[in-house]
Amino acid sequence: MDFDLTDEQRMLSDSIRRLVADAYDDFEQRKTYRAEPRGYDEANWQKFAEMGLLGLPFAEEDGGFGGGPVETMLVCEQFGRGLVVEPYLATVVLGGGLLKRAGSAEQRAALIPAIAEGSLTLAFAHQERQARHDLFDVATSATRDGDGYVLNGAKGVVLHGDSADRLIVSARTAGGRRDRDGISLFLLDPTTPGVTRRGYATQDGLRAAEVVMENVSVPAEALLGPEGAALPLIEQVVDEAQAAICAEALGAMDVLRDLTVDYLKQRSQFGQPIGNFQALQHRAADMLVATEQARSMAMYAAMMVQEADPTARRVALSAAKALVAKNADQLGKDAIQLHGGIAVTDEYKAGHYFKRLTMLAGLFGDVDHHLRIVVAAGGLPEAA
Amino acid sequence: MDLRYTPDEIAFRDELRKFFRSEIPISIRRKVSEGRALAREDYVTSQRILHAKGLATPNWPVQWGGQDWTPVQRYIYVEELQAAAVPQPLGFNVNMVGPVIATFGSEAQKQRFLPSTANLDIWWAQGFSEPGAGSDLASLKTTARREGDEFIINGQKTWTTLGQYADWIFCLVRTDSSVKKQAGISFILIDMKTPGITLRPIITIDGGHEVNEVFFDEVRVPAENLVGELNKGWDYAKFLLSNERIGIARIGMTKERLARVKRLARETLAGEGTVWDDPDFRRRLAWSEIELKALEITQMRVVAAQRGKASDKPDPSSSILKIKGSEIQQASTQLLVDVAGPYAMPRPDRDEEGLNLPSVGPDWADAAAPLFFNYRKVSIYGGSNEIQRNIIAKAFLGL
Numbered sequence: 041m042d043f044d045l046t047d048e049q050r051m052l053s054d055s056i057r058r059l060v061a062d063a064y065d066d067f068e069q070r071k072t073y074r075a076e077p078r079g080y081d082e083a084n085w086q087k088f089a090e091m092g093l094l095g096l097p098f099a100e101e102d103g104g105f106g107g108g109p110v111e112t113m114l115v116c117e118q119f120g121r122g123l124v125v126e127p128y129l130a131t132v133v134l135g136g137g138l139l140k141r142a143g144s145a146e147q148r149a150a151l152i153p154a155i156a157e158g159s160l161t162l163a164f165a166h167q168e169r170q171a172r173h174d175l176f177d178v179a180t181s182a183t184r185d186g187d188g189y190v191l192n193g194a195k196g197v198v199l200h201g202d203s204a205d206r207l208i209v210s211a212r213t214a215g216g217r218r219d220r221d222g223i224s225l226f227l228l229d230p231t232t233p234g235v236t237r238r239g240y241a242t243q244d245g246l247r248a249a250e251v252v253m254e255n256v257s258v259p260a261e262a263l264l265g266p267e268g269a270a271l272p273l274i275e276q277v278v279d280e281a282q283a284a285i286c287a288e289a290l291g292a293m294d295v296l297r298d299l300t301v302d303y304l305k306q307r308s309q310f311g312q313p314i315g316n317f318q319a320l321q322h323r324a325a326d327m328l329v330a331t332e333q334a335r336s337m338a339m340y341a342a343m344m345v346q347e348a349d350p351t352a353r354r355v356a357l358s359a360a361k362a363l364v365a366k367n368a369d370q371l372g373k374d375a376i377q378l379h380g381g382i383a384v385t386d387e388y389k390a391g392h393y394f395k396r397l398t399m400l401a402g403l404f405g406d407v408d409h410h411l412r413i414v415v416a417a418g419g420l421p422e423a424a
Numbered sequence: 425m426d427l428r429y430t431p432d433e434i435a436f437r438d439e440l441r442k443f444f445r446s447e448i449p450i451s452i453r454r455k456v457s458e459g460r461a462l463a464r465e466d467y468v469t470s471q472r473i474l475h476a477k478g479l480a481t482p483n484w485p486v487q488w489g490g491q492d493w494t495p496v497q498r499y500i501y502v503e504e505l506q507a508a509a510v511p512q513p514l515g516f517n518v519n520m521v522g523p524v525i526a527t528f529g530s531e532a533q534k535q536r537f538l539p540s541t542a543n544l545d546i547w548w549a550q551g552f553s554e555p556g557a558g559s560d561l562a563s564l565k566t567t568a569r570r571e572g573d574e575f576i577i578n579g580q581k582t583w584t585t586l587g588q589y590a591d592w593i594f595c596l597v598r599t600d601s602s603v604k605k606q607a608g609i610s611f612i613l614i615d616m617k618t619p620g621i622t623l624r625p626i627i628t629i630d631g632g633h634e635v636n637e638v639f640f641d642e643v644r645v646p647a648e649n650l651v652g653e654l655n656k657g658w659d660y661a662k663f664l665l666s667n668e669r670i671g672i673a674r675i676g677m678t679k680e681r682l683a684r685v686k687r688l689a690r691e692t693l694a695g696e697g698t699v700w701d702d703p704d705f706r707r708r709l710a711w712s713e714i715e716l717k718a719l720e721i722t723q724m725r726v727v728a729a730q731r732g733k734a735s736d737k738p739d740p741s742s743s744i745l746k747i748k749g750s751e752i753q754q755a756s757t758q759l760l761v762d763v764a765g766p767y768a769m770p771r772p773d774r775d776e777e778g779l780n781l782p783s784v785g786p787d788w789a790d791a792a793a794p795l796f797f798n799y800r801k802v803s804i805y806g807g808s809n810e811i812q813r814n815i816i817a818k819a820f821l822g823l
Contacts (some may be wrong), residue, residue, distance in 0.1 A: 041426065041427060041428065041429055041430070041433065041496050041724060041727075041728065042425060042426045042728070043425055043427075043724070043725055043728040043729075044425065044728075045425060049425075110425050301821045301822070301823065304823060305822070305823065315823040316823075318814070320823075321813065321814065321817035321821075321823050322810065322813040322814075322817070324817055324821055324823060325743075325812075325813035325814075325816035325817045325820075325821065326813070328744070328816055328820055328821060329744050329747055329748060329816070332722055332741075332744050333715070333718040333719065333722060333744075333748065334718075335722075335725075336718045336719070336720075336721035336722045336725065337714075337717070337718045337721070339425065339427065339721060339725075340427070340717065340718070340721055342425070343425075343426070343427045343428070359710075359713075359714045359717060362714060363714050363715065363718050411707055411710055411711070414710045414713070414714065415703060415706045415707055415710045418686075418706075419686065419709070419710060419713050420713050420714065420717055
């Protein structure tokens with residue numbers, strides 16, 4: 041049992057922290073990034089590339105740095121602290137996670153170096169309106185047509201799908217809408233005829249898109265991984281994304297708690313700092329308890345995402361997500377309440393942290409969804 | 425970062441697990457598992473088996489029977505002990521007075537008390553709380569007046585857990601009332617057979633006799649029974665209370681109880697199936713399990729952070745363990761009541777040891793509600809959860 045980071049991991053965490061502080065400490069900067077054409081700052085993205093963050097989880101022979109879930113946790117925790125708007129989850133964690141596992145040598149060689157150097161972004165076009173949180177629910181179809189496939193269907197709330205240079209699309213090559221078998225992945229250039237994208241801002245200041253595919257022809261080489269057997273891989277990569285989300289939420293929770301506690305010390309009413317009042321002190325104490333429990337579960341997520349048994353992995357990640365989401369929600373609401381009116385203004389930071397936490401809590405399944413998974417499994421997996 | 429145990433730690437765990445389950449009588453472990461009152465002999469038997477193997481006082485200095493374990497090993501020990509439903513070695517002896525005597529006592533006190541304290545030849549009670557000194561412990565009023573070679577004790581202690589079995593009691597007493605309240609307190613050892621001591625049972629809402637009041641009327645105590653320096657008792661008390669960091673959350677015990685809740689829920693008929701088939705029940709159970717997993721890791725983080733550090737300072741993270749640990753313990757006992765359903769109601773008679781006679785309904789069910797009632801104490805004792813929040817606000821958050 042060992043909770044220490046290696047020297048390399050500590051250095052990584054420190055340098056991302058400095059980078060995020062430089063780019064985001066002045067909260068007005070975030071507004072300007074959001075107003076840029078792609079909805080984030082390309083200069084920041086280049087800095088991430090220079091630091092090696094964009095190639096982090098890829099194998100060294102593919103042009104990456106061979107980082108694992110702990111490294112991803114460290115990155116995302118710092119991004120959570122700064123409410124970073126760049127498409128790291130979409131490109132590196134989701135897209136990159138699928139690509140590095142399912143991609144052929146040619147596909148990896150064509151894309152990973154470009155991702156690592158910051159010249160190519162990805163988005164995972166999987167969510168469909170009727171599916172809600174069920175990863176196996178895919179209606180989009182891919183039918184064989186000569187050597188290639190024709191894609192038809194609609195994907196929703198595709199994170200950073202408006203700016204992504206390549207989409208990874210899930211589509212059925214066999215089976216019915218809610219079958220576990222028959223789902224395949226395709227690499228899609230969004231400029232292909234028949235693809236329409238409608239981009240928009242999300243409530244937390246990031247970007248997403250609705251993607252419609254009408255008779256979109258793709259070549260056989262667009263198939264990513266084995267035909268009809270993508271679901272286990274999708275589940276694994278979404279679990280990795282959940283671990284990253286837990287870490288990102290944790291970083292945001294830490295900052296929002298500190299912001300709240302600082303405010304309690306500064307804001308004076310009835311002739312004294314409101315932090316002198318025990319009713320507020322106890323709620324602030326509960327915020328700390330909530331954060332530490334979330335930190336433990338973010339670590340649990342980073343550990344269990346490496347678990348070989350997919351059922352145990354899934355249940356553990358659902359447990360982690362359920363707790364982090366519940367605590368993030370409670371902490372966010374308490375932060376607003378303890379601040380009072382200032383926290384519901386757009387110009388003050390707290391509300392933006394609250395909004396991001398709310399969206400992270402619901403991403404890839406809300407508390408109820410993940411609790412159902414734990415309940416259906418009869419409880420948590422036994423630890424090794 | 426690796427949350428898994430090393431092979432050495434697993435071997436250590438397995439050895440303890442085997443020992444606890446094969447050497448401690450199942451009759452005793454069953455009472456612990458079901459949350460029933462133990463007889464004095466049960467504690468003594470269990471602790472002596474542990475002590476013979478060096479497992480009663482691992483946290484003591486090695487020369488007095490302690491073990492040179494890493495924090496992780498100590499943690500594994502506590503977890504396995506609780507998970508096997510072994511009665512914890514008497515806390516008053518091994519976590520409280522023993523370490524205080526070993527650290528601050530005279531050589532004569534060490535020789536006289538430590539071996540018999542470890543073996544439970546002497547049963548200690550704790551004399552801290554008073555009717556007017558609960559969360560505000562330092563306002564205690566029991567006095568010790570020096571007369572020649574003796575202290576004369578007058579006053580009252582309360583919430584004296586298992587005081588009915590005690591041979592000795594360690595007390596905080598006021599030896600100077602002219603100074604700041606914390607600065608006039610001393611730590612003294614008193615033989616319960618001394619004339620002038622009266623013990624009165626307090627029966628709690630679960631019907632049990634677990635706690636007592638102890639009255640001191642002109643009780644004459646040899647001056648040599650003072651521990652450490654006069655008027656330094658508050659420091660020793662803080663040392664003592666900070667000593668119970670590992671195990672305060674009782675994670676192993678709650679794990680064992682939740683496993684039992686699951687087992688009983690699967691056995692207990694409800695309509696066309698069992699209690700286990702009720703999704704609302706399962707959701708609440710799942711939350712307890714999830715919170716417990718998070719707390720287990722929080723506790724491991726605290727343990728890991730202790731490595732190589734002196735641990736005589738109160739650590740605010742123990743407040744987190746206390747708050748969440750007590751909440752989950754209480755929730756687990758409530759789940760048990762829910763599984764028992766209608767058979768949580770019967771309250772069969774008890775014998776003079778406080779043990780239940782054969783049950784009405786399932787043989788475990790009559791113990792469920794008393795345990796739930798009894799466990800209201802865990803968010804009150806050891807510094808109430810509200811005091812813990814005060815500590816967090818002050819020590820962590822600087823409020």
